[in-house]
Amino acid sequence: MKSKFRNIFLGFGIILILIMIFSFDMEYDELWKNLKRAKQYLFLIFILWAGIYLLNTWAWYLIVCEGKKSRPPFWKVYKFTVSGFALNSVTPLGMMGGEPYRIMELTPYVGVERATSSAILYIMMHIFSHFCFWLSSVLLFVCIYPVSKGMAIVLGIIVLLCSLLVMLFMKGYRSGMAVAVIRLG
Numbered sequence: 332m333k334s335k336f337r338n339i340f341l342g343f344g345i346i347l348i349l350i351m352i353f354s355f356d357m358e359y360d361e362l363w364k365n366l367k368r369a370k371q372y373l374f375l376i377f378i379l380w381a382g383i384y385l386l387n388t389w390a391w392y393l394i395v396c397e398g399k400k401s402r403p404p405f406w407k408v409y410k411f412t413v414s415g416f417a418l419n420s421v422t423p424l425g426m427m428g429g430e431p432y433r434i435m436e437l438t439p440y441v442g443v444e445r446a447t448s449s450a451i452l453y454i455m456m457h458i459f460s461h462f463c464f465w466l467s468s469v470l471l472f473v474c475i476y477p478v479s480k481g482m483a484i485v486l487g488i489i490v491l492l493c494s495l496l497v498m499l500f501m502k503g504y505r506s507g508m509a510v511a512v513i514r515l516g
Contacts, residue, residue: 336435337408340418388412391453397443403440411436430454459500462493469493 354361366373396402413419415429422428430450437446469486472478478486 340432342415344421384409384413384416387416387457390456393450393452394456395437395445395449399441400443403437407440408437409440455500455503459497462496462500465489466493466497 388405391412392405392408395408411433415433418428418432419430433450434443434446437449440446441449469490473486
């Protein structure tokens with residue numbers, strides 16, 4: 332990525348952090364007290380998220396490198412993954428800042444077409460996995476807890492919506508997501 336764009340992203344991030352700091356609805360001494368109280372868990376949380384991002388990076392790396400000889404360094408892809416998720420977290424609509432950033436950073440290694448397709452395919456897989464997770468969560472909930480009539484209706488709606496979205500994504504993977512969306516319209 333050109334240093335101009337990197338500086339724009341850096342400036343955007345610094346501005347957002349400053350906005351968060353100055354609009355924080357908590358006294359700083361109270362915040363510091365809570366951080367000191369949670370210090371034993373902060374390291375564990377950091378390790379957990381580092382592992383989660385490692386798995387996400389591995390999934391994206393497999394997509395980027397499939398069948399190709401030019402491979403970006405794994406730790407660069409890890410950096411792009413973590414910073415891409417960070418950008419997604421601070422953008423108002425989510426998933427609007429991280430993907431363009433990932434594409435721009437990956438382009439020098441694999442070209443714009445492959446960078447774009449791998450970023451889109453990766454985010455599609457990421458969203459698809461959420462629907463599968465929600466479906467399995469409903470099954471787990473039904474096996475563990477008693478289900479009332481009202482809860483059965485809610486769970487049924489969740490299963491129906493997630494199943495439809497899973498089928499849409501599966502069709503999109505086979506024939507292309509853009510083709511599937513155009514045919515729906």
